Amino acid sequence: MASDPDPAAVRGVATTSHDGRFRDDPHAVYDALRADARACVPDPEYGRAIVTRYEVARALLRDKRFGVDARRAAEGSYVRRIAGTGVVEGRGDNAYEPPLVLLDDPGHRRIRTLVGRAFNARTVEEQRPRVARIVGELYDAVAGRSEIDYVREIAGPLPARVIAEMLGLADADPAGVKRWSEDILWGYDPERDAARQRRLREAYEAATATVRTTVAARRREPRDDLISAMVRARDEEDRLSDLEIVSLCIQLMVAGNVTTSDMIGNGVFHLLTRRDQWERLVARPDLVPGAVEELLRFDCPITETARIAYEPADVDGCPVVSGDVLTLSLSAANHDPDVFADPHELDVGRDADGHLAFGSGIHVCLGAPLARMEVQLAIGELARRHPGARVATERPPRRHLPFFRGLEALPLVLT
Ligand code: HEM
Numbered sequence: 074m075a076s077d078p079d080p081a082a083v084r085g086v087a088t089t090s091h092d093g094r095f096r097d098d099p100h101a102v103y104d105a106l107r108a109d110a111r112a113c114v115p116d117p118e119y120g121r122a123i124v125t126r127y128e129v130a131r132a133l134l135r136d137k138r139f140g141v142d143a144r145r146a147a148e149g150s151y152v153r154r155i156a157g158t159g160v161v162e163g164r165g166d167n168a169y170e171p172p173l174v175l176l177d178d179p180g181h182r183r184i185r186t187l188v189g190r191a192f193n194a195r196t197v198e199e200q201r202p203r204v205a206r207i208v209g210e211l212y213d214a215v216a217g218r219s220e221i222d223y224v225r226e227i228a229g230p231l232p233a234r235v236i237a238e239m240l241g242l243a244d245a246d247p248a249g250v251k252r253w254s255e256d257i258l259w260g261y262d263p264e265r266d267a268a269r270q271r272r273l274r275e276a277y278e279a280a281t282a283t284v285r286t287t288v289a290a291r292r293r294e295p296r297d298d299l300i301s302a303m304v305r306a307r308d309e310e311d312r313l314s315d316l317e318i319v320s321l322c323i324q325l326m327v328a329g330n331v332t333t334s335d336m337i338g339n340g341v342f343h344l345l346t347r348r349d350q351w352e353r354l355v356a357r358p359d360l361v362p363g364a365v366e367e368l369l370r371f372d373c374p375i376t377e378t379a380r381i382a383y384e385p386a387d388v389d390g391c392p393v394v395s396g397d398v399l400t401l402s403l404s405a406a407n408h409d410p411d412v413f414a415d416p417h418e419l420d421v422g423r424d425a426d427g428h429l430a431f432g433s434g435i436h437v438c439l440g441a442p443l444a445r446m447e448v449q450l451a452i453g454e455l456a457r458r459h460p461g462a463r464v465a466t467e468r469p470p471r472r473h474l475p476f477f478r479g480l481e482a483l484p485l486v487l488t
Contacts, residue, residue: 085118089475103405112389120150121398125405127412135434139380140177147396154263172324191302197442208450223483228337241298253280254330284322335374335479355460361453364421373430376404403429461488
């Protein structure tokens with residue numbers, strides 16, 4: 074997938090899935106950007122500069138001079154159009170609490186500490202039998218069929234069912250949870266139109282109402298679920314308010330659904346279209362956890378994130394001033410040949426440690442242990458039940474949601 078250096082390609086949507094060239098071959102775009110002498114390549118249309126090199130991106134994710142509060146970004150930068158969900162702050166019952174990922178310290182540290190008590194690696198590991206059961210039920214439902222849409226029937230519903238059960242949204246229909254999360258995620262599209270904005274707001278209001286009712290019920294009578302754990306979570310005198318719990322639940326629904334579905338869909342597509350790699354996994358199930366890390370590196374579902382300069386700085390030779398917005402391409406960093414040899418090759422035996430698919434620093438993905446578990450179980454079970462599975466189309470359709478990379482459908486032939 075080598076490409077001609079063509080930095081002029083960086084214009085607005087050029088590194089988003091709204092751009093057909095990027096959708097088909099993002100690394101043609103990224104390789105060209107990485108070939109530019111500048112570590113930060115300006116994109117005047119989106120009011121930002123793009124970073125593609127691993128070391129620079131990783132250092133920025135951990136640099137305290139850069140933050141995530143879009144209100145501190147220069148006028149005209151695209152982050153001002155994607156900040157939050159477009160839900161206005163302080164609207165009575167639907168008052169808006171910025172998501173963790175858009176909150177700086179000390180507010181971020183406070184909430185992360187409290188939620189970390191409810192959502193740590195041990196709590197998540199305890200969910201393995203539950204997740205395995207849901208995976209088994211989804212595959213059972215397609216047993217005996219020769220053709221399925223893997224995204225619609227397995228990869229799509231799995232994370233929605235897992236998070237709805239974990240949170241304890243017993244009365245919420247998982248299909249509804251999935252729809253809300255997708256509609257809310259469009260808040261990250263700087264090009265979204267009025268109809269999208271309306272769907273976003275309706276989804277946010279419906280999700281808020283459902284979660285709020287459950288939070289109130291768990292305050293009265295706790296159960297063995299994540300909402301009850303959040304209600305209980307305390308750090309000395311500090312605790313989460315109802316509004317914070319509602320906001321966190323919506324974040325977990327939004328951040329954990331489309332990303333994980335995309336990861337499973339992308340991963341299965343890449344494995345089944347590289348038969349030698351698939352056969353290795355079928356023969357050696359113990360390779361699955363490492364293969365999932367390699368798939369995260371190879372085609373990460375969140376392609377990029379942004380950081381805002383809070384003071385003047387020099388970024389690998391590029392001067393930045395307060396308010397400048399840097400887009401850090403996690404996808405490009407994961408294909409930096411200075412860090413990963415033959416980066417455009419998928420090798421399920423590779424040590425992909427250090428990839429940036431889950432970010433790095435204080436905002437590193439809170440749900441990474443859960444996402445890893447879901448992807449490992451979904452791919453491992455496909456290899457066990459359907460070793461002869463094949464992709465039924467050469468070019469499965471890709472979604473057009475910027476910064477998130479996933480398939481809309483993945484027709485498979487099961488044998
Ligand atoms: C393969 C699936 C996933 C990928 C690739 C992914 C990726 C990421 C990335 C890159 C970030 C950091 C963004 C930044 O620094 O700007 C992040 C943050 C976050 N993720 Fe994930 N994620 C996944 C699944 C999940 C799941 C399953 C959950 C929860 C159920 C989740 C919850 C969160 C939360 C709450 C944050 C914000 C953390 C903070 O700001 O402290 N994610 N994720």
